[in-house]
Each structure stands twice: as structure tokens, then as C-alpha cells.
Amino acid sequence: MASMIWWVILTLTWFLAAGLKWGHEAIESQSAYFHLASWGIPACLSVILISKHSIEGDYLTGVCYTGLTEPNVQLGFIIVPICTLLF
Numbered sequence: 001m002a003s004m005i006w007w008v009i010l011t012l013t014w015f016l017a018a019g020l021k022w023g024h025e026a027i028e029s030q031s032a033y034f035h036l037a038s039w040g041i042p043a044c045l046s047v048i049l050i051s052k053h054s055i056e057g058d059y060l061t062g063v064c065y066t067g068l069t070e071p072n073v074q075l076g077f078i079i080v081p082i083c084t085l086l087f
Helices: 002-019 024-028 031-051 071-086
Strands: 055-057 064-066
Touching (some): 002 071
Antiparallel strands (some): 055 064
């Protein structure tokens, strides 16, 4: 999730630099907001998932999954945020 948000921020900064002719300093002044969005949104989603006990683990492989047996959790916390970032 964080990598997808960083990709959106990268394309936004390219647009600001090339399309709207923002300078390096103007874009750099927004970097705190970029970091807050790219790390804060996935962190909030992770905290919500942990508090809802919606993270499941496979004892054999040691891999954790989100909403493996709960389709609503998978839809709300995986599919919808990814589709929002893609479009």
C-alpha cells in the first residue's frame, strides 16, 4: 500500500514540476505532507486491522494474511484502497 501511495506522490510531483512548473523548493516544502500520507494511511489501516483481529496467520508457512476468511475485510482494506489508488 505504501509503495502505491509513493507512486501516486511521484506522479503528482512530476506533474507539479513539468506541468505546472513548480520549482524544487516548492515541491520540497510539501515533503512532510507526502511522507505523512504515504506512511500514515497504511499505518492507520494496519492499526484498524490489528484492532479488529482481522489478520490471520498460516502456522505451516509463517505467512500472515488479511481477511482470508472475511471477504468484507478483504474488500474494505485491500481491494477498495488499491482500486482508489489505481484510478
